[in-house]
Amino acid sequence: MQAIDLGVGRVDAALRLVRALGAHRYNAGRTHLVHAAAIAAVGDDAGGALAEALAWSRATLALTDLDAASRDERLWRRSTEAEVAAVLDAFWTPSTRADAARAALTKFLAEHELPVGDHAPFDESAEDGVHPLVIDAGWELVPLGELDPERHKGAIAAFGDDLFFDAAVFEEETAIPREPCLLELPAIGAVELLRGARDDGALAEPLVLWMQGNETYVDYLLRGVCRAAKIDLEEDA
Numbered sequence: 001m002q003a004i005d006l007g008v009g010r011v012d013a014a015l016r017l018v019r020a021l022g023a024h025r026y027n028a029g030r031t032h033l034v035h036a037a038a039i040a041a042v043g044d045d046a047g048g049a050l051a052e053a054l055a056w057s058r059a060t061l062a063l064t065d066l067d068a069a070s071r072d073e074r075l076w077r078r079s080t081e082a083e084v085a086a087v088l089d090a091f092w093t094p095s096t097r098a099d100a101a102r103a104a105l106t107k108f109l110a111e112h113e114l115p116v117g118d119h120a121p122f123d124e125s126a127e128d129g130v131h132p133l134v135i136d137a138g139w140e141l142v143p144l145g146e147l148d149p150e151r152h153k154g155a156i157a158a159f160g161d162d163l164f165f166d167a168a169v170f171e172e173e174t175a176i177p178r179e180p181c182l183l184e185l186p187a188i189g190a191v192e193l194l195r196g197a198r199d200d201g202a203l204a205e206p207l208v209l210w211m212q213g214n215e216t217y218v219d220y221l222l223r224g225v226c227r228a229a230k231i232d233l234e235e236d237a
Contacts, residue, residue, distance in 0.1 A: 001184070001210040003124075006222065008207040008231060011092040011197050015085045016229035017207065021139060021183065022081030023228065025151060026221050028180075032084050032137040033076035036060040037068065038193060039083075041104035042090040042097075049082040050090075069112035071131070084137050088188075092197035102194050109190055117191040121204040130189035138184035141221065144169045144214060158220035168214050181213030183221075 008014050022030060039057035042050060056077055066072055077083075090101045109116055119126035144165070147156055159165040172178075186208055188196070196204050211218045226232075 001182070001212045002215075004209045004211055004218075004222065005206055006209065006226060006231060009203055011089075011094075011201050011203060013229070013231055014092075014203060014207045015089055017225065017231060018085045018088065018137070018185070019081055020225045020229035024221065024225060026141050026155065027139050028142045028146075029140045030081070030138065031140075032079040032081065033133075033135070034079045034083060034087055035132050035134045036075050036077065037105060037108045037132065038087050038091075038134045039077065041101045041108065042087065043100065043104060049080070049086040053077055053079065053083050068108075069114055069132075075132070076136075079137075081137075084135060084185075087135065088193075091193045092203075094197070094199050094201055098197075105190060105193060114190070116194060117189060119191060121192045121196040122186055122208065124186065124208075127187040130187050130191075133187055133189055134193055135185065135188035137188075138182055141181040141183065141213065141217070143181065144172050144217060154224070155217055155220050159216055164216075168216065172214065179212055181217065182211065183218070184210040186210065 006017070008017055034053070036057040039050060039053045040061055042054065044054075060066065060074060060077075061068055063074070066074055068075065091098055091105075106116070108114075114132060117126065117130065142152065149156065156165055159168060172181075186192070198204065209222075
């Protein structure tokens with residue numbers, strides 16, 4: 001996959017970006033997994049978007065046949081963009097709430113003998129070894145060959161010429177193996193939740209997205225997402 005740096009270096013912009021990535025017409029599907037420990041760490045402040053998720057996390061962590069330190073798939077909740085953004089907000093937006101959430105997650109990790117990790121936040125070279133993976137979020141885009149001429153005319157027009165678009169469709173459909181067009185957040189583990197944001201509201205490192213698919217298509221899409229999220233690409237890049 002290819003890294004895309006949109007210059008998103010602050011928490012508030014990152015939260016707007018996550019919400020906007022789920023709100024456009026080019027999504028064919030999404031898979032967002034959030035670990036029960038992260039939701040539970042937000043605690044009783046987890047109102048609004050996390051109210052239902054909090055009840056789920058407490059019930060999950062109370063299961064007697066579940067090892068909370070394991071990779072048991074029951075520990076991850078299939079979540080919405082609103083829930084993902086709410087968890088990130090709870091840990092990253094400077095406040096006493098964030099302090100409490102970080103302390104609760106640190107306690108959980110210690111109780112279950114899980115390491116926080118000593119790598120820098122958002123270090124892609126450490127992603128394969130992250131455990132627990134706290135947030136794993138991604139979107140699958142509508143294939144080029146399935147774009148509707150009216151509903152998706154903006155993306156089609158971005159190719160500049162029907163021949164270029166048709167060639168991109170052909171390349172996508174004949175690729176072996178055939179791969180979906182994807183956008184993903186970086187792997188977020190304990191290090192990212194606990195140390196991914198500073199007290200001044202800046203991220204430890206700019207938030208990088210990962211993409212797989214046609215670059216013209218993804219570039220058009222992300223420009224629209226950034227407009228919706230009020231992210232100035234020229235200013236923030």
